[in-house]
Amino acid sequence: MKGCDRLLKYISRRLLYTLVLMLIVSIAIYFIFDWLPIDPARLNCTKQCTPDIIEANRHRLGLDVSVMEQWWRFIQGLFHGRVYTQGAECPAPSFGYSFNRHECVTGILAEAFPITLSLALGAFIMWLSLGISLGVIAAKNKGKFLDKASSVFVLVGTSLPTFISGILIVLFVVLKFNIVNPLELGDWHNPFIDPVGWLKTFFFPCATLALAYAATYTRFTRSNVIETSSEDFIRTARAKGLSEKVILRKHTLRAALAPIVTIAGLDFAGLLGGAIITEGIFGLSGLGRLSVKAVTETYDLPIILSTTLLASAFVVVMNLIVDIAYAFIDPRVRQS
Structure with missing residues (x-):
């Protein structure tokens, strides 16, 4: 109690x-x-x-x-x-x-926000799944082939700008293989009504965003897992006879992923404010594109002010969610 x-x-x-x-x-x-x-x-x-x-x-x-x-x-x-x-x-x-x-x-934001939310949420799930998985695999195979392969992925992902990877994906994947009709590129499909249309529209934009983030999270997860694996409580768990899988799941990951929660929350909040470059490349009418158009073309002050306030609110709310998540992950936070 x-x-x-x-x-x-x-x-x-x-x-x-x-x-x-x-x-x-x-x-x-x-x-x-x-x-x-x-x-x-x-x-x-x-x-x-x-x-x-x-x-x-x-x-x-x-x-x-x-x-x-x-x-x-x-x-x-x-x-x-x-x-x-x-x-x-x-x-x-x-x-x-x-x-x-x-x-x-409010109506303008309501039209743009689902597009930005779909893009941010899809990219968030992709980069966390890929980045954490590759980071753990690289850490458990330190110095081996899988570790070196993940280092190549990190190098490519962090070196390739989003606007370059996005354009390459559009030209050599989406349009070359006619996956999406060029006239329908960027069209909004409700995922609850037309999940296939939504997936065709948002898979490649999400993958473009996730590529750079996943590379960073792979490197960060690898270093955290390696550092945590040398802690005293991990050696104690091994001495008690626990299997490596149990140690990884219950002890190593819980300690190693705590700092990642903070970074992931802030990155996700930033994307909710609008992924300007990716939205522009794939023709998505999200909050980022709406803000740029209001600044550079229409000089629409109410929209500029509202999108700025909304983006700030996302960051503040995600900070709150991260703090609460920290309290569940690390009991020392709520005790202090």
């Missing part, structure tokens, strides 16, 4: 810290955008921009009030919805209104 109480207190404390941190991050983002040497109201003007038009754009974008007032309106919109100028109304949770696209930003 005492262990459960400690764990509940630890989780409650981390939840409180996460909530406070998210509020601080959201305020900081609003101040950063306010300090930028660019006037969003002027970017929405044509060459015949007049002071009256600029002021009207400023009012329409909600920039005619203080930064804290802008932030407070955003927080209120998340819980109660918000009514914008020109009669636009966005129900809760409201991330803003895009006057360029004449629709609520």
Whole structure:
């Protein structure tokens, strides 16, 4: 019971810290955008921009009030919805209104997020499965052929940029063997309705992302397993007569994978913010591509602000999940 109480207190404390941190991050983002040497109201003007038009754009974008007032309106919109100028109304949770696209930003994000989530989750599963497996195999066969083969994989994976590997996969695999129709490249297929179409669309983008990450995790897992295998508690387990498989599963991996949980959580959170290069190569309309288009083409401030806040929230929430996972993996964390 005492262990459960400690764990509940630890989780409650981390939840409180996460909530406070998210509020601080959201305020900081609003101040950063306010300090930028660019006037969003002027970017929405044509060459015949007049002071009256600029002021009207400023009012329409909600920039005619203080930064804290802008932030407070955003927080209120998340819980109660918000009514914008020109009669636009966005129900809760409201991330803003895009006057360029004449629709609520929440709807735009809802269309892009499943694509980014599919890409990130698929790549995450691939690189963890491949990276940890190869790392363990290399560590248990240190100095042998399998270890040297994994070193070649690590060298290729870390040396090959994502945009190069992605283009090579598109040209010499996807298009050459006509796996996906070029006109359908990047189309969204619901995995619960059309799993085959979803797999054809997302397998190669996920593999492109997973290649670089898997190489890094292979090297990291190998070094952790080798280091952990020389610890006193592993020698004690061997002295008790436990088999190598049991020692690896119950003792070595549990200690060796604890640091990997932190890195994996942060890497996954970063991908949830949008894998810009991979989405661009495979024509996927995810959060990364949406953000780039809003910055470089449409100068759509509500979308830029919302995607930035969303990406920051992913990182903060994944930090919380990693901390909780650490408490289950390593009892010393919750005891402290």
